[in-house]
Amino acid sequence: MKISILYHTRTGKTADMANEIKRGIEEVSDIEVRLFPLDQADPAFIQESKAVIVGSPTYAVNACWQVKQWFDEGCRQIHLGGKLGAAFATADFPQGGADITILNILTHMIVHGMLVYSGGGACQGPIIHLGPVCIKPLYEESRKQFQIFGKRIAEKTLELFSE
């Protein structure tokens, strides 16, 4: 079963955290996971993916425009409806709006007919309500949270889509 992780990055932090999610997914067997910068996304692999995870840096308390462009135009060849969707964000400041970035991405996913999931409060700790967030003062400490999130998404993907 395939999972795609898409992200935009300018200074590397969102890519770094995308890689931590990938590491968490790889703890689960029977999953093939690939990472794509948004401008190098492989439509064929994404179409075959049962789950699509999207990450963005927080720009002005929102997702970056590259994420909106991808959902508005870049994913035209892909039918996202029915796939599991999940989101993550990086930001500089604790009150910098990373949760709003995640909500923005989840909104795009809902509009495309995706089934959005984070694990929320239904999992044993750590609690990840909307999706994992990495802020500058907690950069290294965030890695584990992203790995756990990846594992949760992979397990839910198998639970929902295994025949």
Ligand SMILES: Cc1cc2nc3c(=O)[nH]c(=O)nc-3n(C[C@H](O)[C@H](O)[C@H](O)COP(=O)(O)O)c2cc1C
């Ligand atoms: C144009 C711009 C706007 C930003 N706006 C915010 C913001 O509103 N809140 C915040 O906490 N960080 C903000 N940042 C910081 C980035 O979200 C943060 O450095 C992020 O981790 C960068 O991700 P990257 O390394 O993947 O490019 C902004 C950065 C830029 C370049």
